[in-house]
Structure formats: C-alpha cells, structure tokens
Amino acid sequence: MSVNRILDYPLKNTEICLNDWNCQIDVVDEFDQILDLLSKEDNEGTLLLPYWAYLWESSIGLAEHLSDNSTILTDKRILEIGCGYGLPGIVAAKVGAIVTFTDFEHDALQFARHNSQQNDVSADTYVQMDWGTPCFQKRFDVVLGSDVIYEEKNWDPIIELLYNLLVPKGIAIFSEPKRKNADGFFERIQKNGFSFKRTTRSISLEEKTIEINIFQVKHAEC
Numbered sequence: 001m002s003v004n005r006i007l008d009y010p011l012k013n014t015e016i017c018l019n020d021w022n023c024q025i026d027v028v029d030e031f032d033q034i035l036d037l038l039s040k041e042d043n044e045g046t047l048l049l050p051y052w053a054y055l056w057e058s059s060i061g062l063a064e065h066l067s068d069n070s071t072i073l074t075d076k077r078i079l080e081i082g083c084g085y086g087l088p089g090i091v092a093a094k095v096g097a098i099v100t101f102t103d104f105e106h107d108a109l110q111f112a113r114h115n116s117q118q119n120d121v122s123a124d125t126y127v128q129m130d131w132g133t134p135c136f137q138k139r140f141d142v143v144l145g146s147d148v149i150y151e152e153k154n155w156d157p158i159i160e161l162l163y164n165l166l167v168p169k170g171i172a173i174f175s176e177p178k179r180k181n182a183d184g185f186f187e188r189i190q191k192n193g194f195s196f197k198r199t200t201r202s203i204s205l206e207e208k209t210i211e212i213n214i215f216q217v218k219h220a221e222c
C-alpha cells in the first residue's frame with residue numbers, strides 16, 4: 001500500500017496546541033461513519049475495531065506531558081507502540097529524539113508518516129509490529145504508549161516487550177483516560193519488577209475537560 005492510500009480517506013486536520021508550537025495532525029474524518037468499513041475479523045473470527053483511526057484523548061495528554069518534559073527525550077532512542085496517528089512520537093521527534101513508530105495496522109503507520117512529514121520531523125522508522133511478536137534486535141531508552149492497555153489480553157505481551165526492548169535504565173511512559181482496569185495493569189507491572197509514578201493532567205477539548213493519567217515506569221531496581 002502506498003502513502004496515497006491516505007488520500008482515499010476523508011481527512012480532517014486537527015491542531016494540537018503545545019508550549020511553543022502547534023502540531024498538525026490529519027485524522028480520518030467522520031470516524032463513526034466509516035467504522036463499519038474499517039472493521040475486520042482476525043483469523044479466529046474476533047472483530048477488530050479500527051482504534052487507530054481515532055485520535056484518542058490520551059495521546060493529546062501524553063503529547064502535552066512530553067512537551068512539558070522534553071529534556072527527558074532529547075537525543076533518546078524512542079519506541080512508540082500502538083502509535084495510531086503518531087502524535088506523541090512526533091512531539092518526541094520535534095525535540096530531537098530518534099523515534100521508531102510502530103502499530104500492527106499498516107494504515108496507522110502511513111498516517112504517522114504523513115503527520116510526521118507535515119510537522120517537519122523525520123522519524124527513524126515506521127514498523128508494522130504486534131506487541132506479541134516484537135521484531136527488534138536493539139533496545140530503546142524510552143517506550144511510549146498512549147491508550148494501549150485497555151485490554152487485559154495485551155498486558156503480558158506489553159510487559160514482556162518492556163523487558164526485551166528497554167535499556168536497563170530506560171523508562172516507559174503510558175497514558176490512559178482513567179479506565180477502571182488500568183490499576184490491574186500497573187499492579188501486574190509491579191509484580192514483574194517495575195515501579196511507576198503516576199501524574200494526572202486535565203486536557204481541554206472543545207467544550208469538555210478530560211483527565212488523563214500519565215504513568216512513568218522503570219525497572220524497580222534502577
């Protein structure tokens with residue numbers, strides 16, 4: 001599939017106002033209307049919804065958090081998992097991080113590439129990767145994950161991925177919209193030798209304000 005595939009989608013531009021610049025993210029317009037079109041089944045007949053095609057509030061919360069804490073990113077090797085449109089990775093790349101964008105949806109990666117280009121940032125790579133089968137021989141300083149822990153079946157693969165892909169003193173930063181089951185993921189993270197620090201930030205969107213939890217995770221002994 002070529003980048004031109006993006007042109008097949010109805011597009012809408014969203015501007016995310018950060019500290020000293022406005023990030024331009026093109027998203028699929030009328031997400032609700034094309035939900036049926038983009039939904040598909042996996043080999044076991046499980047319905048896969050196109051979650052990549054919505055710009056989740058958690059990604060805006062994480063982008064703002066990274067923008068406020070950009071010194072932890074400069075010159076770092078970053079892996080963004082489940083990147084969707086790639087907003088947090090684009091913010092990291094803007095401050096000089098070397099970002100690898102990953103998602104198991106090919107079209108999400110095309111959008112992440114397109115959005116990187118329109119914000120004048122160049123990424124290291126865009127890689128189609130399932131959390132259950134990570135495909136890197138190298139390790140990263142920082143793993144970013146915005147709204148990726150919503151399903152319990154993905155928790156162990158994501159924790160395993162942190163073991164295998166983070167450098168010993170590396171950190172992971174997750175954001176999520178205060179879902180009830182998130183506590184379960186972070187309890188499991190602790191049982192597996194990681195520690196975490198949680199902060200909460202409020203993001204303003206159109207008429208509403210939404211609270212997003214940001215979790216910074218590291219190996220407990222570091």
Ligand SMILES: C[S@@+](CC[C@H](N)C(=O)[O-])C[C@H]1O[C@@H](n2cnc3c(N)ncnc32)[C@H](O)[C@@H]1O
Nearest residue numbers: 051052055056059082083084104130131146147
């Ligand atoms: C809720 S969306 C969040 C997208 C984006 N990070 C955001 O916050 O806007 C979850 C993302 O994870 C991706 N994803 C879901 N399961 C995955 C898996 N097993 N391996 C890799 N990516 C996955 C989806 O394609 C989607 O882009």
